[in-house]
Amino acid sequence: MKKIKLIEISLFAGLLIAIVFSVTGFASTCEEIRGDVLRLHVIANSDSQADQQLKLKVRDAVLKAGKNIFDGSVTRENAEEKIKAEEETLEAVAKKVIEENGFDYDVDITVTEEYFNTRTYENVTLPAGKYMAVRVLIGESIGKNWWCVMFPPLCIPASQTDINMYLDEKEVKLVETNPKYEPRFKIVEIYESIKNYFN
Numbered sequence: 001m002k003k004i005k006l007i008e009i010s011l012f013a014g015l016l017i018a019i020v021f022s023v024t025g026f027a028s029t030c031e032e033i034r035g036d037v038l039r040l041h042v043i044a045n046s047d048s049q050a051d052q053q054l055k056l057k058v059r060d061a062v063l064k065a066g067k068n069i070f071d072g073s074v075t076r077e078n079a080e081e082k083i084k085a086e087e088e089t090l091e092a093v094a095k096k097v098i099e100e101n102g103f104d105y106d107v108d109i110t111v112t113e114e115y116f117n118t119r120t121y122e123n124v125t126l127p128a129g130k131y132m133a134v135r136v137l138i139g140e141s142i143g144k145n146w147w148c149v150m151f152p153p154l155c156i157p158a159s160q161t162d163i164n165m166y167l168d169e170k171e172v173k174l175v176e177t178n179p180k181y182e183p184r185f186k187i188v189e190i191y192e193s194i195k196n197y198f199n
Helices: 001-034 049-069 076-084 088-099 157-165 171-173 179-199
Strands: 038-043 107-116 120-121 124-126 129-139 143-152
Touching: 001 076, 001 129, 038 049, 038 076, 038 107, 049 076, 049 088, 049 129, 076 088, 076 120, 076 124, 076 143, 088 107, 088 120, 107 179, 120 143, 129 143, 143 157
Parallel strands: 038 129
Antiparallel strands: 038 143, 107 129, 120 124
């Protein structure tokens, strides 16, 4: 009886160690991804249909302008520097779209650190955690928001195949949707949300 109990405890300990090592490596790669990606977060003036449509038009204009600004960027840090240098240009692009659509909202664009839950964009899944993000606030900024990845330019369909230029092989493996990673994404999300709560 004691021998069976010892075997059960040993098996449980072995399983626990395997889970810890599996999640630890995964969490480390998640951290690397958060360091390589610049997110985009656009917040609409309100939830009205017109404001939500305007949000998407502003998003498209900012993504297009960002692609031109990022030309030649190979790291998130380099892309972030370029965006910070061009914040006024991006605000002017967004303001033009707002005015062309008959609105007089203010727009504020900043690069800041923000918490994001695990998100899947077509064939790419990004782990939860704090990312640097280009935040676009339109008017009162109390409407539904929209987020994606600004760098590498994953929100622009034509550039989907360029992900290998910006992420290393193990990061690409992790972000490509794969069911065997999903439980670990959830574990990382729970850990990151608790960590974010206490920060």
